[in-house]
Amino acid sequence: MDNDERPVEHTTIIETGNGGNGGIVAVVVLIIVVLVLLFLFRDQLGLGSKSSTINVPDKIEVNIN
Secondary structure, eight states, X not given: OOGGGOOOOOOOOOOOOOXXXXXXXXXXXXXXXXXXXXXXXXXXXTOSXXXXXXXXXXXXXXXXX
């Protein structure tokens, strides 16, 4: 029996990437959740009002000298 016929072990390496995209997705989802909560509870937080009063004058006087 020759020494060249020994079993050879093979190793398979699988690269799964950097994994940095999960953090970006988590931050985006967190920002969206905060914005939705601010929208839902804007009255309790005092953000905005139920009615706005806009006064538009009937006439604007301009003096040109």
